[in-house]
Structure formats: C-alpha cells, structure tokens
Amino acid sequence: MTTTTTTPSAPERARPYRGTKVRRQRVRAAWTFLAPMLVTLALVAGWPLLRTFYFSLTDGTLSALGDASFIGLENYLVYDNGTWYGLLTDPLWWRAVWNTVFFAAVSVSLEVVFGVIVALILNAEFRGRMLVRAAVLIPWAIPTIVSAKMWAWMLNDQFGIINHLLMALGLIDSPIAWTASATYSMWAVIMVDVWKTIPFVALLALAALQMLPKDCYEAAEVDGIHPVRVFFKVTLPLITPALMVAVIFRLLDALRVFDVIYVLTSNASSTMTMSIYARQQLVEFQDVGYGSAASTLLFLIIALATVAYLYLGRKQLQLGGD
Template sequence: MTSTVNDSAPTGARSPARQYRSTKVRRQRVRAAWTFLAPMLVVLALVAGWPLVRTFYFSFTDASLSDTAGAVFIGLENYLVYDSGQWYGVLADPVWWGSVWNTAYFAVVSVSLEVVFGVIVALILNAEFKGRTLVRAAVLIPWAIPTIVSAQMWAWMLNDQFGIINELLMALGIISSPIAWTADASYSMWAVIMVDVWKTTPFVALLALAALQMLPKDCYEAAEVDGIHPVRVFFKVTLPLITPALMVAVIFRLLDALRVFDVIYVLTSNSTSTMSMSIYARQQLVEFQDVGYGSAASTLLFLIIALATIAYLYLGRNRLQLGGE
C-alpha cells in the first residue's frame, strides 16, 4: 500500500499558503503600528528632538543669551581646550566635577533609600488590616504634591530661625541650638535627600504594591505549611518575584535623580555643596548668559544619563536572564 503522506515534510510544518497569510498579517500589523505611532513621533521630534539638536549645535559655538543668531563655531573649546599652558572648558572646571559627584551621590543614596522604604511600605499596605484603603490613599499624598510646593514647604520647616523641625528637636533634647539644615554644607545634602525620599517613596511603593498584588498565593501557603520563616520567604520568594517591578521603579527614579533640579534649587539654590549638573547648566545658561558653555554642560548631562540608563538596562537584563536560567 502506497502512503499518501509526504514523508519529506516535517511534522507540524505549515503550508506555503498559510505562511504567506501569516507573513502578510504580520506586515499589516507593523504598518498599522507605524501609522498610529507616526503622529506621536512627529510631535516628539518637534518638541524634544529639535531643542536637543540645537543644544548640541550651540555647545560647539560661542553663543550668548543676548545673541544666539551671531554664534560662531569654536569646535570643542566649550568642552576642553588647552591654551597658554592651562586647560579650559567644562571638563576642566572643578565646579562641574563637583556637581557630577553631588548628582551621583544624590542619585545612589536617594534611590536606594526609596527602594528600601518603598518595599517596606508596600509590604505593610499589602497586609490585611482595618482602614487599609484610607492608609493607601494617605501614603500617596507626598507623591501627589508638586515638587516645587513640597520643596518650599520643607524649606520653611527646615529654616534655622522659625522652622518647626528645629523646634521639635530642641523640645525633645536632641539638639541644643538651631541647625541651618539647608545652609550648612555638613547637613544640606542630607536635607535634600530626606525631602526627595519623602516625596518619591510612594511612587516606588505603588509599583511594588502592584507587583505584590499579582503574586500567586499558593507559594506562601506552601511556605506556611512547611514552617519557613517569613524573612526567608521574603528574600527567597517575594523579592525575586517583584524584582522586575522594582527595576522599572529604579530606572524611572534614577532618570529623575540624575537630572534633579527643582528640589535642590529651591532648598539650597546655587550652593556648591549640593549643586547638581542641571543647576550647573542652568547657572551657565541663565545667570552667566553663556549659551555655548551651558549647552556643553547640558550635552554632557544628556550623555551621562543616556550611558547610565543603557548600562543599567544591560546589567538588569543580564541579571534577569541569569536568574531565569
């Protein structure tokens, strides 16, 4: 008996007609996606792309705030130039490197504290207790307050003359005299970090809580039956499962922290002890009216943020892949 089955065709192989239809549908979906994305990409190019290109261009010129049209191309002089036995430019400015250090320190410490406190708050809000809905709403209040408003509010409370923070600490006997929290270089950075952590911890807690709500309950029931300690369950089960959500929170917070401006400027203005890269660029652009020099600082800020984001995403992806294996 002659078999009518084509032995040369692999099992599960699709016919050419079916493959053609699948490819055609895929191409239609891609075209539809680009059609819907096109208006947004055009608006994004006009709103963000064009100013970014102009910033790159001005960084190679001697443009000033009073005369941007008469800018002359000067190459890399705004970045780094050697003249008369001395280096000049943004990369030779110790104030710039101080702002880089301040920004990096602020970003690492504030984001780390926000992740730790955010996870703790999320675990508390995930537990069953009376009034949980009201507490969840109250926790989001600091995040809902505009940054300028919260920074100014804390500036009043941290004031060394009439601030309530000093009054409370002296009443409790912790300090004997008022402290200039935002003026003293020994305390100003930590004051800024404290305000930022208070403001944005609810954002991390919200993402962590959403991840906790999606975790399977059977894992915890099995751990409870086996008598495993809750701390071990957290580090072995809960934390690995919510890591993707925490990575999203960290990347958003890291981007905000690296380009931080408002909270530091409101609390400490142009103080070199807390000056961030954004404040440095703003000072060159607005106060010194040196558009070329300020654009060079802004370009370096953009490159630093881009490199930090790429490195974080690359390392995070590799970690998740290794964890999956």
C-alpha cells in the first residue's frame, strides 16, 4: 500500500474502503452483478428442487402434472390392508441403492489407485512426457456416451475384441456376455467408468506431486531408503489432502451415475442405480410422484454423504481459498 491513508493499513488491506461512498457503491454493484446469476440458479436449481420435494408428496403423473393432489408420505411408505407399500418397501429400490454404493466405492477406489500410479509415471522426467500426458487425457475428453458405446462394442459377446483376446490367450473357453450377464455387467460398467475417470484423478494427483518439496527426497536418497518406503512414508501423506478433494468430487459424481449405465446395460436390475431407477419411474412409467420420492431420497443421501465426509475428514473448506 503506497497510498497515504490516515487509517492504519495492515488490518485494513482486506477492506480498504469500508464505510466510504466508494465502498457502498461497490457493495451495491456486487449485488447487481450477482443478481442475474442468482436468479438463473434459482430458476434452474432452487425452484425445481423444491418442486421435486413437493411432487414426491403427490400422485402427479407426467402427462397431468397440474392435477397432482397431495397424498402425504404415501409414495415413501403407506400401510394398507395389512401390508406396507411405497418406495421404502420396494426391493428394487434397495437393490438400486446397494448397486450405487457398490459402484461408487469400487470405481472410486480403483480410480484413486490407478490415478496415483499414472501420476507418478507422469511426474518422472522422460522424453516425450508432454505427449504421454496429452494421450492420457484422451479418455477424459471423450463423451461418456461415446466411451460407453466404444466399450460396448469391444465387450460385444460375439464379435468383441475383448472376448477374442481372452479366448486367444486361453483365459476363457467361451465368450462372456459382459453387458448382459448379471454377474459381469456391474464389473463391465465399473471398468468403463474407471477408464474414463483415471485421467481426472491422475491430473489432480500430479498437480499435488509437482508441489512437493524436493529436499526431503534428496535426504531420503542420501540415506538409501527404498523408494517404495519413501512413497508410503513421505509422498502419500503429503498428497493425501489433494487426493481427498479428488475423492469427494468423484464420489459425488459416482453416486449420481446415469449415462454410462443407461447406455451399457439400460434398465437392467443388476446394474440399476438410484438415478436410473428414479428416471425410469419419472419418465418411462410417467409416475412423477413416486419418481420424485426416489429423486428426493437420492438428494438426501448425497447431501448426507457430503456432510458426513466433510465432518469425518475434518476438512476445513476454505471458502474462496484465502
């Protein structure tokens, strides 16, 4: 601060114009600038979310949304003639919940392990490193729909190259119906998702690796400590905060997964996730009330998972980063 002000400058640096006309003008301008964005978000996110909550308490249908009448919690749970009905008693819903959790846990774990390995490779000095980094980014750039179609073709039971290779190597005797069988389809879906999202985790891990101080590695090398030990004792703890951020981004994505599963296995129950279940009820069965109940539960589960994660990780979110 080189300007001559009468107030002490140290604590004032953050808010130099407090109480002045300029500052009032700036605050007013700030809200004017924020208004269009906030109105848009309210229109496409806030209001629709509230309507979804409301629809989940009605018997609305897609063709006659206006005629929806309030039925309380009947979409969730209702007792009628000695039997419980509703979303919470639907085994398919619980199947979808389990599938989603399984998918999220397995695919995110695999992505972190392989992402860190790829990041370690890219962090080494070698000729053509930029080229390899660009190539590794390709799966991330490919639209999910396209990557699902590409893998569906490679995983094709009769003519797919993967069955062809596995049979040529003598690993399997007969072709596997990867996307149709109840046993393999979940793993096929996970495989495609992992392929597509390793680059994201790898890039975040690489960014963290490049910020590490060099001197402790030199010390470790002088002391002759095995590189694997150095990785687990030094590198991993230091990049864990960055990995945690990657994990939460990926977990939130994985819990709402839709595209890759819809294209690979459609509405099959062995890979049905919460998003697939909710959309099927909403759009294909036109049952907006019931589908909205499923959407609402999905929203609550994700919100709860986020809060729990932030709490357990004791991660201080520095809003705005200052």
